Amino acid sequence: MNTFLQLVVNGLGKGAVFALLALGFVIIFKATEVVNFAHGSLVLFGGYLVVVTRESLGWAGASLVGIVSAGLLALLLERFLLSRSRHADANSLALLTIGVDVIITEEIVRRLGVTLPFLGDAWDAQPFQIGGITLFRTHLVALLVAAVLITAFTLAFKYSNWGVAMRAQAENREAAALMGIRSSRVTATAWLVAGVLAGVAVLFIATQDFSGAGLSRGTHSIALAAFPAAILGGLDSTAGAVVGGLVVGLVEALSAQYVSFDFSKSAVFLVMLVVLVVRPSGLFGTRESTRV
Amino acid sequence: MSDTAVKSPAAAPPTPPAKRDRTRLVKALLWIGLLVVLLAIPLYLDAAWLKAGQYMMIGGVGAIGLTLLVGQAGQLSLAHAFFLLAGATGYTVLSGPTDDERVFGLGLDPALSLAGAVVIAALLGLAFAPVSGRLRGIYLGVASLSLVFLGLYLGQSAETLTGGTSTGRTPEPFSLFGFPFTNEGPEIELMGVPIRQAERLWYLFLLLTVLAFVVARAAVSSRIGRSWRAVRDNEAAASVMGVNVTRAKAGAFAVSSAYAGLAGAMTVLWFDILKPDESEFGTYGINISIAFLAMVIIGGLGSVPGALVGALIVNGLPQVLSLYSADLGWFSGTGDGALTPILVSSFVYGAAIILVVLFEPGGLAAIGRRITPSKKPHLPEEQGK
Numbered sequence: 001m002n003t004f005l006q007l008v009v010n011g012l013g014k015g016a017v018f019a020l021l022a023l024g025f026v027i028i029f030k031a032t033e034v035v036n037f038a039h040g041s042l043v044l045f046g047g048y049l050v051v052v053t054r055e056s057l058g059w060a061g062a063s064l065v066g067i068v069s070a071g072l073l074a075l076l077l078e079r080f081l082l083s084r085s086r087h088a089d090a091n092s093l094a095l096l097t098i099g100v101d102v103i104i105t106e107e108i109v110r111r112l113g114v115t116l117p118f119l120g121d122a123w124d125a126q127p128f129q130i131g132g133i134t135l136f137r138t139h140l141v142a143l144l145v146a147a148v149l150i151t152a153f154t155l156a157f158k159y160s161n162w163g164v165a166m167r168a169q170a171e172n173r174e175a176a177a178l179m180g181i182r183s184s185r186v187t188a189t190a191w192l193v194a195g196v197l198a199g200v201a202v203l204f205i206a207t208q209d210f211s212g213a214g215l216s217r218g219t220h221s222i223a224l225a226a227f228p229a230a231i232l233g234g235l236d237s238t239a240g241a242v243v244g245g246l247v248v249g250l251v252e253a254l255s256a257q258y259v260s261f262d263f264s265k266s267a268v269f270l271v272m273l274v275v276l277v278v279r280p281s282g283l284f285g286t287r288e289s290t291r292v
Numbered sequence: 293m294s295d296t297a298v299k300s301p302a303a304a305p306p307t308p309p310a311k312r313d314r315t316r317l318v319k320a321l322l323w324i325g326l327l328v329v330l331l332a333i334p335l336y337l338d339a340a341w342l343k344a345g346q347y348m349m350i351g352g353v354g355a356i357g358l359t360l361l362v363g364q365a366g367q368l369s370l371a372h373a374f375f376l377l378a379g380a381t382g383y384t385v386l387s388g389p390t391d392d393e394r395v396f397g398l399g400l401d402p403a404l405s406l407a408g409a410v411v412i413a414a415l416l417g418l419a420f421a422p423v424s425g426r427l428r429g430i431y432l433g434v435a436s437l438s439l440v441f442l443g444l445y446l447g448q449s450a451e452t453l454t455g456g457t458s459t460g461r462t463p464e465p466f467s468l469f470g471f472p473f474t475n476e477g478p479e480i481e482l483m484g485v486p487i488r489q490a491e492r493l494w495y496l497f498l499l500l501t502v503l504a505f506v507v508a509r510a511a512v513s514s515r516i517g518r519s520w521r522a523v524r525d526n527e528a529a530a531s532v533m534g535v536n537v538t539r540a541k542a543g544a545f546a547v548s549s550a551y552a553g554l555a556g557a558m559t560v561l562w563f564d565i566l567k568p569d570e571s572e573f574g575t576y577g578i579n580i581s582i583a584f585l586a587m588v589i590i591g592g593l594g595s596v597p598g599a600l601v602g603a604l605i606v607n608g609l610p611q612v613l614s615l616y617s618a619d620l621g622w623f624s625g626t627g628d629g630a631l632t633p634i635l636v637s638s639f640v641y642g643a644a645i646i647l648v649v650l651f652e653p654g655g656l657a658a659i660g661r662r663i664t665p666s667k668k669p670h671l672p673e674e675q676g677k
Contacts, residue, residue, distance in 0.1 A: 095585070102642035106635055110635055221572050269437065269441045276431065
């Protein structure tokens with residue numbers, strides 16, 4: 001029972017990080033209907049800047065730089081590449097982000113070379129015991145940070161002007177534009193927010209407690225696991241992203257323990273497949289309807 | 293996914309029949325000329341270049357399959373690497389020795405095994421139909437990604453089939469009616485050039501690529517291709533017109549998987565080893581799925597010749613760069629941060645994808661179409677070619 005409890009806490013901690021990433025996908029998708037395949041490279045980029053600036057700025061300063069620059073990179077991508085090709089449909093733009101992802105990822109992996117630094121200095125690898133179960137600090141901090149960020153996002157989404165504009169745009173792009181909502185500003189903010197969330201997530205991913213490995217190509221592939229999280233919850237549902245993230249975290253932790261470590265990666269995707277077969281647009285996604 | 297942007301100009305003046313016949317003749321001659329050049333290449337280039345060419349042909353076969361699925365039938369798939377692995381394993385197991393206690397084999401004739409590998413991949417593609425039929429767009433893309441992860445896991449755990457990640461297993465060399473595609477067997481000389489393994493495999497791969505090309509062109513311009521494009525453009529309209537949407541989608545997935553299976557069997561013959569991946573970035577990993585998608589996008593979604601050109605760029609560049617680097621002294625740096633041919637070509641095809649989406653959504657095929665306006669643009673099947 002103790003192992004199980006421990007796994008659940010660990011799974012939720014990982015899940016919180018996946019939720020942050022999945023929320024990023026969902027925000028971008030809601031604002032622009034583009035699936036951002038470059039999300040993994042935003043994660044790597046934020047992490048890399050932490051590595052570069054850590055010596056001079058210390059952990060806290062470097063983390064801030066990493067988070068901000070991941071957000072800025074996302075913003076630049078939107079401004080300089082995606083917003084320039086309005087004639088292209090959302091699916092082609094998704095393919096464009098694949099091209100971006102290949103370039104950024106390869107370059108950062110090249111720069112990292114064989115150094116694989118851990119990022120979460122402030123909480124990494126300091127397990128402690130509560131009532132017979134060992135908990136990892138990374139997971140607890142991740143849960144806490146994700147809870148705060150996701151609550152803040154949800155509140156902003158519901159009550160702020162930006163949130164209203166964003167929801168209006170997600171509902172009907174043309175109508176929103178006609179009502180005076182500046183769609184380019186909404187879109188740009190969506191990308192910025194998604195990038196910031198990716199920059200936060202990498203501080204947890206490249207740790208001993210989370211992945212057991214430092215910043216590397218593996219970090220990028222862990223970020224890929226946020227894909228099933230977003231899809232499973234429904235690409236256009238922010239609540240779905242959170243649920244999807246937690247489900248993915250739990251499935252990974254439990255299957256790694258009870259089946260095998262190798263299997264845990266595919267387990268996540270298998271669960272997603274099952275969900276998709278039953279509900280083709282995810283648990284909370286809007287169903288597409290066709291009129292004939 | 294649809295390339296409706298390349299709509300034919302409705303008011304195109306009808307080409308006079310005599311001129312049309314002439315352009316058709318010119319085009320046929322060009323194709324024949326290309327084939328003659330490809331047939332003659334082994335007589336002039338050495339084995340290393342032939343090896344590079346073979347790798348491009350592997351990419352070509354796989355890319356043709358993916359362009360049918362993504363461009364013609366409008367189904368985004370990231371599962372191509374999985375079917376590559378299926379074909380590779382299929383060929384190795386079917387032709388493998390029966391008496392090896394470490395790995396399982398059926399000892400079938402290599403030519404039969406090659407066909408078997410294609411069938412196995414096609415059946416696996418068909419088995420995915422319940423999922424692929426229900427999903428579309430990005431949902432399907434990510435769902436198909438799960439097959440790559442499944443393949444990674446199966447490749448690692450089914451060691452009796454794949455030989456395991458540490459050693460892998462050697463595939464049976466290909467032979468046709470007892471004629472080996474290795475350095476053994478009868479000595480053949482053509483114009484003073486000994487036709488050995490590299491040359492023999494070149495001709496085998498060329499034959500397979502031509503076959504793959506011809507079949508795909510036939511499928512595209514036939515009833516099947518029309519039903520795929522109808523489904524791509526509008527599922528509801530297609531079903532109203534009497535297209536069985538479920539069957540068309542399943543069929544496209546199976547055909548595309550069969551192509552990937554063939555490419556996979558060619559891959560093991562090329563590497564001369566079947567080695568499952570240790571991480572998701574390997575011979576059958578996500579990066580390969582993305583590379584195939586890159587070929588298809590760069591070539592122009594749905595275009596069969598475009599897919600070949602895309603393969604030439606994406607699969608050819610690292611090969612050619614590494615061959616040249618020895619002569620030019622490039623890429624001599626090693627260790628941390630070294631530029632490798634693979635890295636450089638990743639940059640190139642990443643940039644190529646971006647440029648194509650930004651400036652020419654029809655890909656290289658659209659550029660080609662523009663400089664040869666003689667093509668009769670009023671036929672509906674021209675749209676996707």
